[in-house]
Amino acid sequence: MKANSEVLQTSKGNLLQSVTQKLGPFLGLLILVVFVSVMNPSFLEPLNILNLLRQVSINALIAFGMTFVILTGGIDLSVGAILALSSALTAGMIVSGFDPMLAILIGCLLGAIFGAVNGLLITKGKMAPFIATLATMTLFRGLTLVYTEGNPITGLGDNILFQLFGRGYFLGIPVPAVTMIVTFIVLYVLLHKTPFGRQTYAIGGNEKAALISGIKVPRVKVLIYSLSGFLAALSGAILTSRLNSAQPTAGASYELDAIAAVVLGGTSLSGGKGRIFGTMIGVLIIGVLNNGLNLLGVSSFYQQVVKGIVIIIAVLLDRKKSA
Amino acid sequence: MKANSEVLQTSKGNLLQSVTQKLGPFLGLLILVVFVSVMNPSFLEPLNILNLLRQVSINALIAFGMTFVILTGGIDLSVGAILALSSALTAGMIVSGFDPMLAILIGCLLGAIFGAVNGLLITKGKMAPFIATLATMTLFRGLTLVYTEGNPITGLGDNILFQLFGRGYFLGIPVPAVTMIVTFIVLYVLLHKTPFGRQTYAIGGNEKAALISGIKVPRVKVLIYSLSGFLAALSGAILTSRLNSAQPTAGASYELDAIAAVVLGGTSLSGGKGRIFGTMIGVLIIGVLNNGLNLLGVSSFYQQVVKGIVIIIAVLLDRKKSA
Amino acid sequence: KPDQGEKKIEDLKIGLSVSTLNNPFFVSLKDGVVKEAEALGIEVKVVDAQDDSAKQINDVEDLIQQGVDVLLINPTDSAAISTAVQSANSIGIPVITLDRSADKGEVEALVASDNVKGGEMAAKYIVQQLGEGALVAELEGVPGASATRERGKGFHNIADEKLQVVAKQAADFDRTKGLTVMENIIQANPDIKAVFAHNDEMALGAIEAINSSGKEIMVIGFDGNDDALKAIEAGQLEATVAQQPDLIGQLAVKAGLDVVQGKKVEENIPAPLKLVTIEE
Amino acid sequence: MHITMQGIYKAFGTNQVLTGVDFELKEGEVHALMGENGAGKSTMMNVLTGLHSLDQGKIFVDGKEMYFKNPKEAEQAGITFIHQELNIWPEMSVLDNMFIGKEPKKAFGLVDSAKMKSLAQEQFARLDVSLPLDKEAGSCSVGEQQMIEIAKALLTKAKVIIMDEPTAALTEREIQKLFEVIASLKKEGVSIVYISHRMEEIFAICDRITVMRDGKTVDTKAIPETNFEEVVRKMVGRELTDRFPKRDSKPGETVFEVKNLTGKAFRDVSFSVRSGEIVGVSGLMGAGRTEIMRGIFGLDPIASGEVLLNGKKVTIKNANQAVHLGIGFITEDRKDEGLVLDFSIKDNIALPSLYSFAPKGLIQEKAEKDFVDMLIKRLTVKTESAETRVGDLSGGNQQKVVIAKWIGIGPKELILDEPTRGVDVGAKREIYQLMNELTNRGVAIIMVSSELPEVLGMSDRILVVHEGKIAGELPQETATQENIMTLATGGQ
Numbered sequence A, B: 001m002k003a004n005s006e007v008l009q010t011s012k013g014n015l016l017q018s019v020t021q022k023l024g025p026f027l028g029l030l031i032l033v034v035f036v037s038v039m040n041p042s043f044l045e046p047l048n049i050l051n052l053l054r055q056v057s058i059n060a061l062i063a064f065g066m067t068f069v070i071l072t073g074g075i076d077l078s079v080g081a082i083l084a085l086s087s088a089l090t091a092g093m094i095v096s097g098f099d100p101m102l103a104i105l106i107g108c109l110l111g112a113i114f115g116a117v118n119g120l121l122i123t124k125g126k127m128a129p130f131i132a133t134l135a136t137m138t139l140f141r142g143l144t145l146v147y148t149e150g151n152p153i154t155g156l157g158d159n160i161l162f163q164l165f166g167r168g169y170f171l172g173i174p175v176p177a178v179t180m181i182v183t184f185i186v187l188y189v190l191l192h193k194t195p196f197g198r199q200t201y202a203i204g205g206n207e208k209a210a211l212i213s214g215i216k217v218p219r220v221k222v223l224i225y226s227l228s229g230f231l232a233a234l235s236g237a238i239l240t241s242r243l244n245s246a247q248p249t250a251g252a253s254y255e256l257d258a259i260a261a262v263v264l265g266g267t268s269l270s271g272g273k274g275r276i277f278g279t280m281i282g283v284l285i286i287g288v289l290n291n292g293l294n295l296l297g298v299s300s301f302y303q304q305v306v307k308g309i310v311i312i313i314a315v316l317l318d319r320k321k322s323a
Numbered sequence C: 001k002p003d004q005g006e007k008k009i010e011d012l013k014i015g016l017s018v019s020t021l022n023n024p025f026f027v028s029l030k031d032g033v034v035k036e037a038e039a040l041g042i043e044v045k046v047v048d049a050q051d052d053s054a055k056q057i058n059d060v061e062d063l064i065q066q067g068v069d070v071l072l073i074n075p076t077d078s079a080a081i082s083t084a085v086q087s088a089n090s091i092g093i094p095v096i097t098l099d100r101s102a103d104k105g106e107v108e109a110l111v112a113s114d115n116v117k118g119g120e121m122a123a124k125y126i127v128q129q130l131g132e133g134a135l136v137a138e139l140e141g142v143p144g145a146s147a148t149r150e151r152g153k154g155f156h157n158i159a160d161e162k163l164q165v166v167a168k169q170a171a172d173f174d175r176t177k178g179l180t181v182m183e184n185i186i187q188a189n190p191d192i193k194a195v196f197a198h199n200d201e202m203a204l205g206a207i208e209a210i211n212s213s214g215k216e217i218m219v220i221g222f223d224g225n226d227d228a229l230k231a232i233e234a235g236q237l238e239a240t241v242a243q244q245p246d247l248i249g250q251l252a253v254k255a256g257l258d259v260v261q262g263k264k265v266e267e268n269i270p271a272p273l274k275l276v277t278i279e280e
Numbered sequence D: 001m002h003i004t005m006q007g008i009y010k011a012f013g014t015n016q017v018l019t020g021v022d023f024e025l026k027e028g029e030v031h032a033l034m035g036e037n038g039a040g041k042s043t044m045m046n047v048l049t050g051l052h053s054l055d056q057g058k059i060f061v062d063g064k065e066m067y068f069k070n071p072k073e074a075e076q077a078g079i080t081f082i083h084q085e086l087n088i089w090p091e092m093s094v095l096d097n098m099f100i101g102k103e104p105k106k107a108f109g110l111v112d113s114a115k116m117k118s119l120a121q122e123q124f125a126r127l128d129v130s131l132p133l134d135k136e137a138g139s140c141s142v143g144e145q146q147m148i149e150i151a152k153a154l155l156t157k158a159k160v161i162i163m164d165e166p167t168a169a170l171t172e173r174e175i176q177k178l179f180e181v182i183a184s185l186k187k188e189g190v191s192i193v194y195i196s197h198r199m200e201e202i203f204a205i206c207d208r209i210t211v212m213r214d215g216k217t218v219d220t221k222a223i224p225e226t227n228f229e230e231v232v233r234k235m236v237g238r239e240l241t242d243r244f245p246k247r248d249s250k251p252g253e254t255v256f257e258v259k260n261l262t263g264k265a266f267r268d269v270s271f272s273v274r275s276g277e278i279v280g281v282s283g284l285m286g287a288g289r290t291e292i293m294r295g296i297f298g299l300d301p302i303a304s305g306e307v308l309l310n311g312k313k314v315t316i317k318n319a320n321q322a323v324h325l326g327i328g329f330i331t332e333d334r335k336d337e338g339l340v341l342d343f344s345i346k347d348n349i350a351l352p353s354l355y356s357f358a359p360k361g362l363i364q365e366k367a368e369k370d371f372v373d374m375l376i377k378r379l380t381v382k383t384e385s386a387e388t389r390v391g392d393l394s395g396g397n398q399q400k401v402v403i404a405k406w407i408g409i410g411p412k413e414l415i416l417d418e419p420t421r422g423v424d425v426g427a428k429r430e431i432y433q434l435m436n437e438l439t440n441r442g443v444a445i446i447m448v449s450s451e452l453p454e455v456l457g458m459s460d461r462i463l464v465v466h467e468g469k470i471a472g473e474l475p476q477e478t479a480t481q482e483n484i485m486t487l488a489t490g491g492q
């Protein structure tokens, strides 16, 4: 126990560092929130906050999965396409008479299977994640169009649970936001408190060493891409309920928003470093930007300019700090 | 000269290897061409081949620049947006009375400057190329929309040189194809015969070692991203001439086609390994796919499915071979 | 011109280039073409530009390569399609455009609804229902698309005089975007009374946003697609400026046939627009 | 535990690496494994522990035929491998590094961090290491990382520990500590396979020795029954006269001088090097020697102080400037910083002098090739061709390529940081000879080394660094292991 005090001492230095690390993106979010609410106080109205939470939940779920993927040093460009494909299949099942909640469950499992395809291409096929998921993005998108013939799938009936899933409230909180929060907690524990989470970091930090340490790298990766697919499908189900229809074009370029959120949250694209809490902040930053700029009446053209600049500044500040 | 025979001997082994390396994608292209022309002989008609060359020239120019970027271990997601922005600015200059060829030149230089911005964010700002160019993609796209107010820019007059640039023929070959071929030759020499090219490979192969060997890594990178921007702008100019207008939404997701071409050509996304000749083949594979599937009357939905599968198979075969 | 007039109808080949098939509107438009052609026993080759002008001119080249006798083009953009039209002209293949015009080149006929007029119809309807000076919002289509420009133009022709357009945001003809953009608009402008969406997809998204806000806001869409008609029946959508995409397709095939057979056709073939409300 | 390996064959593609190895490890013995770079030592151990599958041959563990499918299985059976290439997760804490893949668990499969901490502290105490457990492993020096690996291995309570060059990055004090631990493990009946290129160590702690050459075992003997010369002869297949070739040094003018150099990890560093002189730099692990050299070469920022070349003040803000001034830097980690592993020998050697082959913009390939072939011959790099991928060479030959690359710029001043780390005796001697040739031609050399015999055998003068400062300077004549260690540990 002697050594302990010594350990604690530097622990403090590290604690501070890890606090600013967490605080970095958080401060950015705070500044943004203050700015927007000064400019337009209606931003802070409870109704808008609830709106905001519901709006971000879809990107959040995708970005959670993306966090795991990026932590292993990978990337998943196919999430938007998986969202569209699984949501079309789910809607198809509902229309053909499946119980909606069962259909959602099957849809999410299908999403996990699509994700597993990515994982297998990357591990067994030794493809770079970028190119593997770029190819499956095209493939899944194509399959969606083939399946839907380019038309939205409607007529999803009025099962109350299904409607609540995307549109309802639970204790006054929008159900999608509840789904998001519960998922966050589960994934937080998975990532930070279990061997699986550590293995995720270990693979991204040094894959060779992970392999030598007996980590079943391919298995972990396949599971992680499946998780990403599952979460994409889950967010697809929320979207399907919100829109009361499955859109063949749903989820286009959602991968980019998710990746941006992960990076804004301080997770390194080269893997091994980052936290899911940061991703939640990143998601909120993007959400507040979208919502806030709309509230401020900024034209959608300028919105893109602002978004680009905010991402640059946020990442630059993060780099400065860690340097 | 004694040592030479010894050297030659294993050179042969290496030669064979490098031939199959080049031949890998080439074989894929050949199979594709044979297949399509058997199914629809009109594919091989000279007119269609010329068409094809013109069609691929835009992706080719972008993919050439992308090859350099990827060889350094980077990626450039902003090329499509640079294409749109520079082409809008070029069109703006033409409309306001600039000589069209001068405007194109300035447009290309502006493209190089936008590329340099990427380069600086990546080197000075220490941002990951993926996120830096993702941010500038959003930014440049936004600026394009702001500048054009979302409208295409038309009324580009009827300067004959400008029209020839995208639509004309030189010795019976479409001018864009000529531009592509000339650019290919210049870049081939640059990459394989000059110190600059060697440095490009070295940076991708081991950036630290390159730095310690006295290579001005930041300078080389900035130049390479500028080259990428320049070529995106050049292809933008061709597109502007072909469309006789600048489209604010032009170039959307062109980055993905370019990256796919580079990877299909056997260049590794982790940098340091690959060749521009392969990229040319990759571009042709994608071009033949697009053109061929149209000729075969495959519905656009299935086209995406086929494209996704072809990319997967091609990359998998390439991996197998090199393993 | 090559004397295609001698060809039998069954030997004719029609090329159709569609701007995108990711939108039910254009799917119906395509179906209109295909059904009409089938009925006449004519072969149709369809290509899909996926909303990319550059891809579209490649597509048109590929159609020409396949020896089509007449080209039906639904341009992604009126300016960008001109060169493709010109190259068709240069080898004597007649061109008919659908839904959107071509700025340059010789086009035998444009089969389309009058989008400017449609925009005006929507604005007039709002004025008629809510009176002058009502606060309204506008959900715009893909920035730069001719439908966006023209519907916006028509709408503002009236609205700038008689209504107050307090919010105007692009939602790219997309239902999902229609939903989120509308949520934000409501938050920023709680007092709006009506919203005009440049198409039904966005209108349907907006309705979901309005429903969850609990406000009473009148939504007017554009297109008249199946979902929208159902929503009108259900009392959720106030009205839509209905186009008849399948009719546009049919008329285009007829016109194409006429041209090939050497008959004269009208330069502008209008497909009637109809304001659909619950009364209809 | 008793292990026998019989007639093991292993090839990577067409590269036949093991061609019938026999090896026996008895319970409670320390068994040295020696051989030139590329002889197949690491590969044999990787085959044993299941990282690589074998093509032919038999493995018996305690008399039972047994083949491990992966390192984890071997570890669970009691065989732990401290790899030659450090398996560090630079972004993770020291603690996490030690427990990846074997975290103690509590309820619900959650990780038990408290237990992890106490287990780790136990091992650190045993090794006398005082590293904060939550420090990022990447910010630890190579030596510290090596200690983490050793502690990690001790955690497994193994019956067999394979140590592949564990001391390559350690300094005397850590090495002594490690030897104590090895002795106590031996008492507990643990068997140790000890792979090293350092003769002294082998004779100090091992019971038996197996020598390998070209993928075969040449001989196994009890240590008392053999000697230094015999081992070397068996390793290289010929007689090797002296370890350190005779130096005939005639230092000239001062070529290089630093005055009061201060940077992040060092203060007030002043010294000079004359032409034709080798200045050795010694010190404990983490003393800051590498950082000083990086500062001089422009890789890390300098807070104050000056650098003089041929008496003229120069500013070096980046490596490019250093190279232009004729300074070469052979870094301590050749794979990470020295070489582009996917490049050919030729492309690596030509890298810092590319522009001299391209007077008109295009690289004159003939000139480049002739130049490289000349260097390959002069340095006797063992290869079939200049086009061979550097990553496919043995460690010693890789190191020669790094040196060739810097000779190629025609240097006035060469900095060598651990120039023979992980290099076998034969190749070591060739590198020493090369250093002598260079100094004969007037090149000034700074040699950072943690191997005391090397420092003593090759330097004309020795600087000792302690906690970022020059603690003293010893002329070759009076320097001994003892007085160097005294200075290095802060004594006077």
Ligand SMILES: Nc1ncnc2c1ncn2[C@@H]1O[C@H](COP(=O)(O)OP(=O)(O)OP(=O)(O)O)[C@@H](O)[C@H]1O
Binding pocket: D012, D015, D017, D035, D036, D037, D038, D039, D040, D041, D042, D043, D044, D084, D392, D393, D394, D395, D396, D422, D424
């Ligand atoms: N994974 C691999 N793939 C291909 N070749 C390999 C691989 N691992 C080792 N080799 C080759 O096998 C040979 C023996 O290597 P090994 O690492 O076993 O040598 P060693 O005796 O440990 O040498 P050193 O003393 O340098 O560590 C070398 O030629 C090496 O290039």
Ligand SMILES: Nc1ncnc2c1ncn2[C@@H]1O[C@H](COP(=O)(O)OP(=O)(O)OP(=O)(O)O)[C@@H](O)[C@H]1O
Binding pocket: D138, D139, D140, D141, D142, D143, D144, D169, D265, D283, D284, D285, D286, D287, D288, D289, D290, D291, D292, D332, D450
């Ligand atoms: N990248 C880094 N970040 C932070 N600290 C570092 C880094 N590299 C080295 N250090 C620290 O700087 C100090 C000096 O390290 P350096 O590598 O220069 O020592 P050295 O004398 O060369 O020893 P070694 O034999 O281990 O190379 C050590 O305390 C080390 O922990």
Ligand SMILES: O[C@@H]1[C@H](O)[C@H](O)CO[C@H]1O
Binding pocket: C023, C025, C099, C100, C141, C147, C173, C198, C199, C200, C222, C223
């Ligand atoms: O007319 C069409 C439809 O309204 C469609 O919804 C979007 O594009 C327009 O051109």
Ligand SMILES: [Mg+2]
Binding pocket: D041, D042, D043, D084, D164
């Ligand atoms: Mg070894």
Ligand SMILES: [Mg+2]
Binding pocket: D289, D290, D291, D332, D417
């Ligand atoms: Mg060192």
